[in-house]
Amino acid sequence: MRTSPLFSGRIEVFHKQFLEKFSNLEVIVLQNVGLLSLPVNSFEKCDELIQLDFHGNSLEMVSDRIFQNCRKITSLVLSSNNLRNLSNEAFAGLENLEILNLNSNLIESFSQNWIKNLTKLKDLDFGKPLSNFTYESTMLQHLKILEAINLDSWNIKFEKIKNLIDKLTNLKIISISSNSLSDINYTFFNQFQTLKTLNLDNCSLSGIQPNVLKGFPKIKELSFRHNQMKTIIKKTFEELGSLEVLKLGHNIIDSVDTKSFDIHNQLKELDLSNNKIKSLHADVFKFQTNLQRLDISSNGIETIAGLLKTLEKLEVVDFSNNAIKRLNSGLSGSLVLLKELTASLNEIDEIPRNFFAHFPNLEKAKFEGNLCVDVSIDNFQQINLTSIFGQCFDNFEGLTTTTTTLPTTTAETSSTDGSQTTTALTSTDLSITTTELTSTDLISTTISTSTLKKTTTTIRATTTATVRDTTTTTPYYVPSTQSTTLRTTTGRTTTDLQSTTKGNGIGNIAGISSMVVVFCGLRILIL
Template identity: 25%
Template structure:
């Protein structure tokens, strides 16, 4: 029989909610026990005395403050122990040597000691994030020779000392602490480290002598001002580097990271794109910097680039054909700049083009005629007053068109554009008419005033404005319902 306030999905798995203690009549066959949102200040051995076959124990958000000594010692089959989002101030004593996963995040543990991990030679995953660890000596991890994942983020740590050789460690997360430096040979003891997360600390430079095994390095939201060849020359296997949200004014050492495919330099103080970037780059985020000008020379070597973000740079000049060598580019975002026209010679491989928030006042066929693959075009919040139907005919695969926030002059020529958009089934956010006065404030895809004014001189098939074509769920006062969602996710997987 399944205990009260518990669900028994099978004879081996049990989930209990809002209990005051571990149920005493749990079947001996149970291998996985999950207890959550309960009130159990103290855990006692008596609650687990009959569960010798337990392999996974999860105690989530249950108010646990203390645990009886040696409570888990007799559980010779326990492989995974999670006691997270509770009120623990110490790590449970005498944990079974069979443990492979230990998760103690979101508690109130102020320190870790060597005896906490003695005998845990099979442990592969250790998580102690969001606790109260101000200082930490890595010597306490010496018994954990098989450790692969170590997560220590969100503790407020300001000092790391000591040495522990962890030959199998692959993932190390110490984000959102107060770390300023590591001693020079700290990372020499992690020869297999592949993923290092150090975002949200106080580093003023890239930590020294990082292991060549690294594949991904996250250093966003620190205080780094420059990146040199010396910092990165050994990272020959690195493919992902994030330096967003630092104080970079120079990034000239990146060319040595030859296998880099993703680079995030957004939210810094860079005034130009480095002319020597790794040629294998597929994703480059240079948004929120101070790049006023982009030239063909800046982008010449980036033949593998697929995603380029240049938003919020105060960019005035984007030279024509600057991207002519970017023959694989599919996503280009240049919103919130000072461009007055769509740059000429954009790659025909583009599927998304975001120019929101510029000063573009005209779009001609010559601007877009080669963009046969374009599916998303965002021209919100520019200076457009009109757009020709020939422009849309030049974009055979267009599926999403964003034109709102422009001062539209709703003359009869827009009826042709309206009809074409309906025929193509394009998802359109068209914006409101600014002129002429008789239809000011109306959305031009549904303006009855514009239709009445033009119908004497323009033949228009009203049948094409059916509710189905307009995708209108309901009509009120002659105006269709319009989705006012202002957001569209332009970032894509790569």
């Protein structure tokens, strides 16, 4: 597919002569470049265009019949501009248009005449207009094959939403967030037998009664974020056999019935974040064996004991910003697929020995803002974490550094494109900076090295050193007294460079960016 060249900076005026040089273009994307206007007849020779995207500019108008020769266009994005008024001829010629996005403009009125010829339209986004705009209640009724509609932030009541879309029975996606829908009648949506996504965020909803959603046989995603829901009672979602994503974050939920999620086990993502939940029964998720993402962050939960025991397919879990103190019994189960764990901003004072050994596929763990006073080095054996963020070490004042420079050698490294290169490392290329603590500023935080079995850190340059055109520093862990072997290989020759470092657990490799140090399986440790 032929696309427009990449631009940087501002393009306030879009000249017709420019496009004449690229008359065979099929896709033009000019986002956030400060575009002020589209001159008349700008696209008269662009009869091959399929997609146009002018998101995030300062366009104030669309000239009459400006797209009349672009009969192949299927997608037109004009979101986040300053459009105020559109004439009846603004979209003339776009009989094959399937996607029209006018979200976040300054449009004062919506007219059926704009879109009277857009009979092939499938996706229409009219979200976030001016607060005092006007519209025709029948403006959408001729769009018989429309599949997706966005009427976010119209600030209208349910009855008016109903009048706008009740003839669009082919809808699969309905987004009507930020409207006043306290009078909502869920049975209205039963007529949309192909409905898959319903967004009711920020609609002043106080709750969902049992079985009112039973008319949604094919619904896959439901979002009720930013409402005033207080409880989740059993059988609320019982009939939703196809539901995969459920978002209930940013409500005032303080009670979740043990059987609230005793539904079909198709759920893959559940968001209960930013509520007032103090406790969750250990069996509340027992039937959700296909759950992949769980967010229970920013509540008041004190324990997660046994909560995840049946979630064998879980890949991402976030229980940050709660009141959790212990992890040893909270993550029991078979979480062998877990890739990301976020436990920040709790009251965790200990990470149990071999804690990470239960998660062989874990890639990222976050523990900022806890009270950890003992982090056993055994935690980091035989794991493949790419990053650990842990502000168990909150105060780094009073540090001094010493530098040990390693002799000149030759290391075989892997370039960023995967090809093998041989790079000569001079004494300034590779140095180890060791940080020593001169005060007790780590608030009694230590890394235990008494159980450390290995006293040699090996850098395998052929697989872990990456040379990049940057000079950033990658942190790594150095025990209190450590004999370090830097092993580099060129061809069949192996050179071991011995260096003894002294410190209190924190060090840096400077000079070569993104050098990955292999230590008990850990790839990057950020403390």
